[in-house]
Amino acid sequence: MIKVIDAHIHLDMYTERDATTLLSELAEYHIEGLLAVSRHLDSCMSTERLLKQAPEQVFAAYGYHPEQELPTEKQLNDLIEWIRERSSTMVAVGEIGLPYYMRLETEAEGRAFELAPYIVLLESFLKLAVSLDKPVVLHAVYEDADVVCDLLEKHGIKKAHFHWFKGSHSTVERMIQVGYFISITPDVLYEEEIRSLVRDYPITLLMVETDGPWPFEGPFEGQQTHPRMIHAVIEQIALLKDLPVEEAALTLLNNTKRFYDIPSPHLF
Template sequence: MIDAHIHFDQYSEEQREILLTEMAQFNVTHLIAVSTHLASSMVNLKLAQHDKRILPAFGFHPEQVMLEDREQVQLFEWMRGHIEEMVAIGEVGLPYYLKQEKELPYQPYINLLEKFIALAAEMDKPIILHAVYEDAHTVCDLLEKYKVTAAHFHWFKGDIHVVKRMIANGYFISITPDVLYEKEIQQLVKEYPLEQMMVETDGPWPFKGIFSGKMTHPIMIRASIEKIATIKQLSFEEVSTTLYENTQKFYRLNY
């Protein structure tokens, strides 16, 4: 199993040690460690240098105050200097939830995302996206503009029209442990091809149901795979193998 989206830098040092120690016991081979901003990217790079199972992605999470121009320049210069060390650009996208909380100028976020997508096209790197509901249409427009097809929409939610568009364009989604209790995610699993799917935790984000009160751990994706298998009416082994191979192929992992 591969956790296709985890904020590994946001765990405490003690928690990281637990996750890294227990990964092998539960057959979790790699973590795609996404970043929130420049400082986060630097931490993930350092962590990856100490453990090759951590595969870092660098970017700027959109659900926060917009970067100033000089901060954008710093981030992009740093990313360009670490092309070979990053597995993807991410996490990047649009601030759907922040937009619900307060008024904010949206165009600067779209402009910054376009720069990330242009960079992904230039570098030939996969891109990891935070884009839900109506924001997904805007993101698809930009991906199509730059002909970027290696797009991973994490914890995706959206209408059937954008789902069909994403499937047709070959974009991937990743499923979180809330598939065990969220009808919306279960319906998405029904609609989306298994061949364009991965699994993630988005840790340390907490989950409900059987995971309530527990530290978010990559081993939780096993339960997600079991639920996906039930929904797809396939064996656990077939689904597990397909999801693992999907993630290897998408992130160009030669293991």
């Protein structure tokens, strides 16, 4: 069985016991590594501890998740400085992006939502990524993705990974033309929107992820999200692309390694 990489997981959001167990099971399930993203400074510190616990399996990304309150100026400066000091041990800046779901909830409650400060926050991290020469891991769906595409072009960023992406056909075409990557979650087994996206997006620009510990439905109902689910995702992608599973798995693995410039000890 070809090894796989979970290209987006919130490892720090598992309990310490569950995270340790998960890491100990990776070899059993042919999981070569995990791209562990972060949400704020405390989250980044937790991710770093997990990296030190399993340096051959955890690839760290540090950032500030957009679906939360804005950081203070001091919090932002402290986080950016913390990240700068760890540029040599991280593979990307992320998770960063725009607060699509929080904005919807706020507006549904009849309250106004000010997006502009979140755009300023995102640009702070895009500038950081440019200065560190690191790719970015993005939370940007539907119309937010077009705003983010504009910002990526503004800052000259080519290596962008939109995780669990959803968007219009025109946005998809735009992202394909530029060469932005997206990653596919276990809901590809039961969500037609994601299945259609897989059919349209070139496999050369795809990765696979769990976004754990986020729970899934369908055949995964009631299960704790685990990187082993990636194998079922790859099987579905192969089916939708009419490719042998082994070919799809190898392409997805190598896509992830090239994108994140995973060090030579991990090369397949």
